[in-house]
Amino acid sequence: MRQDHVVRRAVLVGLGGPALVSCVGVAVQLASVPSLGAELITHWGPSGPDGYGPAWTWPVLTLAVGLGMPALLMAFALPSLRRGERSPMLRLLPAIALGLSALITTVSTGSVLVQRYGAPDDSIVPVMIAAFAAALLAGFLGWVVQPAQDMIVPASRPVSPLATAPGTRIVWLGRAEMGRGPMLVLVLASTVLAGLAVWMWVLGDLAAAIIVTAVALLVTVLVSIMTVFHVRADARGLSVRSPIGFPRFTIAASDIASATVTDVSGLTQFGGWGVRMIPGATGVILRNGPGLDVARRSGRRFVITLDDAETVAGVLTAAAERAHADQD
Amino acid sequence: MLIRIDSGADAPLYDQIAGSVREDAAAGRIGPGARLPSAREVSEALDVNLHTVLKAYQLLRDEGLVEMRRGRGAVLTEMAAAYAGLSADARALVERAREAGLGVDAVVALLRASGSDTRA
Missing domain, CATH: 1.10.10.10 (Winged helix-like DNA-binding domain superfamily/Winged helix DNA-binding domain)
Structure with a gap:
C-alpha cells in the first residue's frame, strides 16, 4: 500500500507535473503568436537578439525539452521505484524533472510574451531570472509533496564460497568495463576535443588553443583512468585499480564482512556513473546491471559492476571465511 | 577469469x-x-x-x-x-558413468578410444 503511494507521487511529480506545466505553457504561447509561421527571436546574445526562427520553434522546444527530459529522468527512476528501491535520489529525480520542465517552459513562454507584449528592445534577462526562480520553486514543491524515502537498496544475493583444497591457490582476474555505446561516445568526444585543439593551434589563437588543449588533455586522462578497471580477487582480498594505477581500491580479506551479488542502478543508487562516493558506500559504477557488493567490517560497502560478480563473490567469501578463521 | x-x-x-x-x-x-x-x-x-x-x-x-x-x-x-556448449553433455556423461560405477578416468579413456575409432 505505502509503496504504491510513493510510486504514485513520483509519477505525479515527475511526469504529471511536467505534462501540466508544458501544456499550459504551449497553450499560452499558441494564444500569443499571430501565426505559427511568424518570425520570432529564438536566441539572444550578449548584445541583443541574434537568432530568428518560425514561431513554432518555441512550443516544439517546450514539449521536446520540458516533457522529454523529465520522461528520460523518470525512465531511470521508475524501474528502481517499482522494484521497491528507495533513496533520497529517487525522491530528487522527479523533483529535478519538474524543475527542468518549469525552467524551459518559463524561458519559452516568457520569450514569446516579451516579444508579443513588451517594447521592441526589452531585455530577456528578467525572463531568465523568472525562469530560474520558477525552476527552484517547482523543484522544491516537487520535493516536499513526495514522502521521505529511507534508503532501501535491492537485496543482495549471497553466494556459496568457492572452496579451495589446501595447497591450492585461487585467483580471479578480470576487468570492470563500460558498455560499448557510452565508451564510444567518450572516445569520440575526446577525439573531437583533440582535433579542436589542433585546429586552434593552426588558427593561431593562442589563448583559446591553450584552454582547449588543457580541456582535451583533462578529458582524455579522465576517460582513460575512469572507464576500465583491473580487478583481482584472491585469498588476500580484493584489488581494483585503473590501468595507470590511480584510483585504486584494496580491501583485505580480513576486512571483508560479506561479499554478495547485487543489481546496480547507477543513477538511482549512486547518483550517476563513474567512481562514486555516497554516504555508506563507495562505487565503481561503469554501467547498470550485476555488480559485486563487498561489505567491510566497519559496515561501509564497496560496489563494483562486474559481469561475473557471482564468481568473484564466491572467491572473496571463501577468502574472508579463511581470514576470519585464522584470526579467531 | x-x-x-x-x-x-x-x-x-x-x-x-x-x-x-x-x-x-x-x-x-x-x-x-x-x-x-x-x-x-x-x-x-x-x-x-x-x-x-x-x-x-x-x-x-x-x-x-x-x-x-x-x-x-x-x-x-x-x-x-563450443566448450560451453559441450560442458552440459560432459557433465551428463560423467554422471551416467558414475551411476554405472565408472570414474572420470574411465570416461576419459572411453572418449579417447571413441575418438581414435572415428579417426580411423
Missing part, C-alpha cells in the same frame, strides 16, 4: 593455468571475444614466472581456444562457445 593452481600437483603449472582457462570457457564465465588478462598480470597475481603463463597462453593458442591480437592481447575464439 578464475585460475586455480596447486603447486603440489603432478601437472605442470602452465598446464594447470591452461586448464583453468578451458574450465572458465566451459562454465561460460568467459566467452568468445573476451580478453584474457595480460600474462604479466597473471604471473604477478599467482606469483609464478612470466614464462610459465606465456607457455600456457601459447598452448591455448596452439589448440585454437585463444588468438593473439595486436593491441588487445590474448582473446578467446569461437571455440570458447
